Every structure is written in C-alpha cells, then in structure tokens.
Amino acid sequence: MRQIDDLDMLRVLTSRFRMKLFSLLFRIGPVTVSELARRMGADPGQVSYHLRQMQKHGLIEDVPELARDSRERWVRTAMVGWVLDTDIEAPEAAAVVQAWTSQWVIDQFERLRDFQRTHMTLPEDWRGAGFGSSRHLRLTKDELAQLADQLDAVLQPWRELTRSRVESSEAPPDTCPIFVFYHAFPEAP
Structure with a gap:
C-alpha cells in the first residue's frame, strides 16, 4: 500500500x-x-x-x-x-x-447503483454473487479502529491474490473484477 x-x-x-x-x-x-x-x-x-x-x-x-x-x-x-x-x-x-x-x-455509490441496475445482464451464475449488508453497532473509538483492522486483515489475502493475478496476467478465465466497499462511522443518536 x-x-x-x-x-x-x-x-x-x-x-x-x-x-x-x-x-x-x-x-x-x-x-x-x-x-x-x-x-x-x-x-x-x-x-x-x-x-x-x-x-x-x-x-x-x-x-x-x-x-x-x-x-x-x-x-x-x-x-x-x-x-x-x-x-x-x-x-x-x-x-x-x-x-x-x-x-x-x-x-462508490454510482458503481453500486450501476450494478443494481444491470446485474440481470450478467451471466446467470454471476447474478446472485454480489452481496451487501449493514449493521448497527455500539462501539468505542478504539473498538471501531480494531474493527477496521480486522476487516482489512480479512481482505488482505484477497488483495494479494488479485495483485499476483494482475502482475502475472494469468487469472483463471472465469474471474471477474470485484468491487468491495464498506463504511463504518459514528452517527449522532
């Protein structure tokens, strides 16, 4: 990074x-x-x-x-x-x-909107592959920082796999670019 x-x-x-x-x-x-x-x-x-x-x-x-x-x-x-x-x-x-x-x-939100608008045009086996979720949590600022670190750790092996595929130009033929985004932030009650 x-x-x-x-x-x-x-x-x-x-x-x-x-x-x-x-x-x-x-x-x-x-x-x-x-x-x-x-x-x-x-x-x-x-x-x-x-x-x-x-x-x-x-x-x-x-x-x-x-x-x-x-x-x-x-x-x-x-x-x-x-x-x-x-x-x-x-x-x-x-x-x-x-x-x-x-x-x-x-x-980010335009890309999500475009996916929602066009996902039915994807090959059938990819149509249901996307996902989304939201959660309401009560955390301290330190716990929120810990959550960010944990989410980053979950994505790290997938970033490394993607980097190796891009650098070698040898991705399996059924790969597709995947966009992952998430936000976690404090809200006023």
Whole structure:
C-alpha cells in the first residue's frame, strides 16, 4: 500500500472524470487509451489529457511493451492500493481531502447503483454473487479502529491474490473484477 500525502496528487483525483477513469483502470488493468475513451464515452484526446495529469503524479504509467505500433498507447495504474494520510490538518489540505472524499463516495455509490441496475445482464451464475449488508453497532473509538483492522486483515489475502493475478496476467478465465466497499462511522443518536 502506498501512503498518499501529496496534495497535488490528491487534487488530480478531485475531478469526477479522472476518478471514474482511475477506477476503470483499476478494474480492467492495462488498456489502450482508445479503449478507455470508448468505455468512458469520451474523446481520445480528452482521455489522453487526463491520463497525462495523472501520470505527472505517479498515479498511472505507460506500458509500452504491450503496444503493437508507435501510435498505440497502453496504460495501467501505478499502484495496487493506497492509503490517504488523514493527518493533513492545514485548511487548504482539509479542503482538498474533502473534495477527493466526496468524489470517492460518489464513485462508490454510482458503481453500486450501476450494478443494481444491470446485474440481470450478467451471466446467470454471476447474478446472485454480489452481496451487501449493514449493521448497527455500539462501539468505542478504539473498538471501531480494531474493527477496521480486522476487516482489512480479512481482505488482505484477497488483495494479494488479485495483485499476483494482475502482475502475472494469468487469472483463471472465469474471474471477474470485484468491487468491495464498506463504511463504518459514528452517527449522532
């Protein structure tokens, strides 16, 4: 996991378009700019511009060994996971973190909504594979931190399996990108 504490890097992802582009790159792995443009419903020049902005900050990288000719550009994310440094306290930093967090939450719920809207178009054996849950708990702040650590530990072996499959490009043919998200936060009674 890479620790993100660079405000300019985070600022790049406050753009809704870039957040969607970055999420798409995580899901589909190395891909051509023209394929990204097609999937985003955008002009390839627009996609290239946003990719350059993300590349300046180390979020994505070129994969020239996949190109079939000098006009074809392949890209991928430059990291398999990252953690936001939440110790940023300056007012400008807080504003950037808030803007990014807003886009991040919007992206998560849009993806859930898209799944709910389209899950019946998936192959039959995948239609019921998704799941969701919510719980109401009463915890101290230390217990909530412990819960976060336990959930992270549960996902760690699955992240490692995913990373090895992405790096080797040898995933079983029946794998599918899986999006996991959860939130746990205090609420006013």
